[in-house]
């Protein structure tokens with residue numbers, strides 16, 4: 001076997017879409033084996049365990065990529081297990097680049113009035129290991145009327161430099177013209193200053209790529225009013241989280257958004273951006289497209305030309321209006337998968 | 348004289364729109380006097396001063412409201428003077444509620460495909476004195492490859508309680524049905540927990556108002572895809588900053604968005620949400636509508652029924668497509684003002 005994939009379906013519709021993703025993978029008959037892991041809500045509730053260090057070590061040592069579904073269960077307040085599992089994977093595998101392509105596949109799907117011929121095609125490169133996500137902070141006099149709570153945004157030169165460099169390298173590799181830094185330097189005086197200084201330093205080394213800066217508030221607005229301004233966006237963890245959901249919103253919703261959590265030196269984790277959607281779980285209604293695009297991103301990074309077959313099949317389906325109910329169609333999760341499998345195996 | 352207004356025009360188009368706002372105010376012949384203050388970029392550059400404590404004291408002691416333009420000057424990196432002046436006003440006058448109505452006045456102005464008859468009408472109540480805005484944080488080994496930069500999100504029970512209570516009171520006063528808390532409790536474990544606990548506590552005291560919670564990433568997306576879900580939004584300073592710009596985006600841009608920075612026990616500061624727009628400053632092109640709606644919000648809070656005349660005149664103009672170039676029209680800043688003055692004085 002050439003490649004080994006660790007599969008973490010997770011909860012809710014995560015389980016369903018990953019199952020269909022694996023059917024699709026099987027149909028390609030590639031030299032890839034996979035193994036499933038139950039790092040999910042049930043285990044958390046039954047055993048009180050998220051993901052142990054030795055399990056993490058196993059993933060790192062014995063697999064070439066991780067194919068992930070979604071975490072989230074209404075029985076667990078604040079999605080505590082999601083934080084323990086997903087963020088542990090991102091942090092401890094040092095998956096510093098969260099790459100989220102924002103691409104409109106069918107003009108009918110955007111809630112935005114585009115001028116004719118206009119399209120949406122940009123990429124968000126989100127820093128994935130620092131920022132407010134680290135859980136650094138505390139509560140003083142918790143539960144009293146004197147309570148003070150703090151959460152820290154933390155950034156290192158190393159962390160900021162590597163993600164900015166990754167964004168410029170990405171721009172070159174994918175023939176993109178511009179990298180936009182998004183932050184809030186007029187308010188976040190320490191981290192904002194670091195991001196801006198490093199951005200200038202790195203941008204100078206890529207004279208063929210245009211570069212500019214935008215405040216997060218303005219960028220969030222312009223994603224809606226002037227999305228053509230964006231090509232590659234590089235930003236911090238929290239701002240990237242927000243911008244990528246807006247990105248999902250303008251191309252047809254989370255059912256179509258995929259992400260690759262990357263560290264080129266270790267292992268990649270590939271996940272749809274959507275959550276576990278407990279309300280529709282188990283009903284054969286979930287949109288599996290994000291899971292398919294996710295699979296395609298994973299196969300591309302592993303060097304399989306079949307990645308292209310999958311993304312083409314997905315684009316065709318979406319273009320032809322063959323969709324699940326979230327996008328106005330009437331196809332089930334399973335039906336859509338059959339169609340995609342049919343397309344990729346017929347080529 | 349019954350009321351005294353402190354006017355801070357600021358920089359760029361702030362100066363122009365406030366000038367037109369004052370022409371409009373003059374035309375109403377109310378028992379209101381005003382005085383201008385040059386807390387702006389020129390003074391910052393010439394004297395190195397933003398706003399002193401005794402000047403602040405003067406505003407607090409001798410005025411009933413502050414009418415503000417916009418700050419921002421390309422000669423000053425990171426808009427340092429804006430932070431020193433605007434944030435000092437917000438913090439030291441303890442203007443804890445930043446109220447930003449998001450209302451679509453003409454369906455042609457939204458970049459969003461609305462279903463026919465659908466409208467946009469919600470209000471963002473943004474906490475205005477805490478959060479990442481306080482400038483708490485630091486740099487370790489600044490300027491080296493070992494640099495670590497932190498910015499702290501800080502929230503107090505007192506600060507969170509009063510803004511949430513304000514939001515529910517606002518809902519009751521303005522006949523609104525629902526208050527939505529926006530935060531990121533699955534990541535911001537300390538502050539997010541505080542916001543959620545206090546929200547539940549306060550919501551219980553307003554059984555007639557519906558309440559729900561949404562993560563900031565989801566809320567940012569739904570502002571675009573499902574804005575009808577929102578009525579009153581209450582959120583922290585940074586998330587409110589982002590959501591209100593998205594709000595501006597979906598109702599025609601910053602040229603139409605106004606805000607009231609409120610502390611019911613002291614003094615209110617009224618400002619358009621837009622910036623100083625140095626690129627179009629001095630060209631008689633700026634859209635003064637936000638400054639007019641701002642004036643209207645101020646007059647309403649001071650108890651003048653004329654507030655209603657202004658907002659009606661603005662709505663009429665916008666509905667009839669009488670706009671400046673940013674909204675596709677061809678009227679100048681001055682022309683628009685003439686039209687509005689004509690409308691309010693003819694009533």
Ligand SMILES: CC(C)[C@H](C(=O)O)[C@@H](O)C(=O)O
Nearest residue numbers: 082083086241273533534564
């Ligand atoms: C589940 C949650 C912790 C996660 C995040 O905030 O990163 C999700 O919103 C995402 O965007 O991947």
Ligand SMILES: CC(C)[C@H](C(=O)O)[C@@H](O)C(=O)O
Nearest residue numbers: 186187217429430433588620
């Ligand atoms: C100028 C800036 C500091 C300000 C903010 O971030 O609050 C502005 O964006 C706003 O929304 O009023």
